[in-house]
Amino acid sequence: MSGTKVLDTLLALSQLLEADQQSELERRGLTPARTHLLWVLYHGGPATQIQLAEAIGVTPRNVTTLVDALHATGFARRAPHPTDRRAVLVTLTERGLSVMETMDAEHTALGADLVAGLDDETVRTALTALEHVHDRLRTLIAEHAARQSERTELA
Amino acid sequence: MSGTKVLDTLLALSQLLEADQQSELERRGLTPARTHLLWVLYHGGPATQIQLAEAIGVTPRNVTTLVDALHATGFARRAPHPTDRRAVLVTLTERGLSVMETMDAEHTALGADLVAGLDDETVRTALTALEHVHDRLRTLIAEHAARQSERTELA
DNA sequence: TATTGTTATACTCTATAACTATA
DNA sequence: TATAGTTATAGAGTATAACAATA
Numbered sequence: 001m002s003g004t005k006v007l008d009t010l011l012a013l014s015q016l017l018e019a020d021q022q023s024e025l026e027r028r029g030l031t032p033a034r035t036h037l038l039w040v041l042y043h044g045g046p047a048t049q050i051q052l053a054e055a056i057g058v059t060p061r062n063v064t065t066l067v068d069a070l071h072a073t074g075f076a077r078r079a080p081h082p083t084d085r086r087a088v089l090v091t092l093t094e095r096g097l098s099v100m101e102t103m104d105a106e107h108t109a110l111g112a113d114l115v116a117g118l119d120d121e122t123v124r125t126a127l128t129a130l131e132h133v134h135d136r137l138r139t140l141i142a143e144h145a146a147r148q149s150e151r152t153e154l155a
Numbered sequence: 156m157s158g159t160k161v162l163d164t165l166l167a168l169s170q171l172l173e174a175d176q177q178s179e180l181e182r183r184g185l186t187p188a189r190t191h192l193l194w195v196l197y198h199g200g201p202a203t204q205i206q207l208a209e210a211i212g213v214t215p216r217n218v219t220t221l222v223d224a225l226h227a228t229g230f231a232r233r234a235p236h237p238t239d240r241r242a243v244l245v246t247l248t249e250r251g252l253s254v255m256e257t258m259d260a261e262h263t264a265l266g267a268d269l270v271a272g273l274d275d276e277t278v279r280t281a282l283t284a285l286e287h288v289h290d291r292l293r294t295l296i297a298e299h300a301a302r303q304s305e306r307t308e309l310a
Numbered sequence: 311t312a313t314t315g316t317t318a319t320a321c322t323c324t325a326t327a328a329c330t331a332t333a
Numbered sequence: 334t335a336t337a338g339t340t341a342t343a344g345a346g347t348a349t350a351a352c353a354a355t356a
Binding site: 002003005007008011012020113115124125127130134136138140 | 160164166172174175178266273280282288289293295296
């Protein structure tokens, strides 16, 4: 009973978080997918498009489009790879770095804001519970995937 | 500090929930947007496309496309509105009803599964904390919106 | 022969604007 | 005149397949 309640609250929360983030991005002329790419560059440094594709979980073809768009809007740029002439290194521009720094600060502030008014003990308990739920979900997904590949092999 | 941790865990959890749900949908030949529409029909009964557009939060034009697709794949159908000849009533087919019943059951099972292994007291505390966070976020979003409209009026 | 990135093409979701049929 | 839904058009994100240049 309360498990369903927890799940429903989590889903409602996800939706609000996404909506909030998206409206912030739009103000800055960014989209979720492009921001994700910038975030990877911000935290991981310059990368080839193949590396970005793996980090984001999309095909290399999509990275071409995203980098094109980020270049056109001035957030990122392509630089030649120092040793591999096939590859390019995607890097943040000044503008891209600046906007990521701002978003990073906002992210930290939002985290603090969301738990304001809760005592430390409650936050700790909730965090432990969330991590437990996270682990359960990962396990369930892994089991699903295992069943899927069994089915595929049978077929 | 722990606020950021809570936020990051929530975001990681959201991502997993979305990925898990999406892979389930694909197995059934559904997409997230179409499933959302079916979900509204399942819980609210037959509706006009305008009502669906409001419930889902998209423009009426999009509902046309979604209903077209759901009709083509046999999950929903258009019926004439009994009193308004301009409007149509979108209803679930047998297939649509059946798949929604299955998903509803899976949703309940997932909720129970995610908190399995946590004692009741911990779940209650976590749920209270989540609801607090949910309220905080709603408040923050409302404040953002208010600031936005101020700016718009000045301009 | 394998890898990096691109061109070509297609599907989904979304939006605005103009239009038809009905209220 | 207002409302319900559609046609027309466009942008963003995603995918596969075929191909170029380079390793």
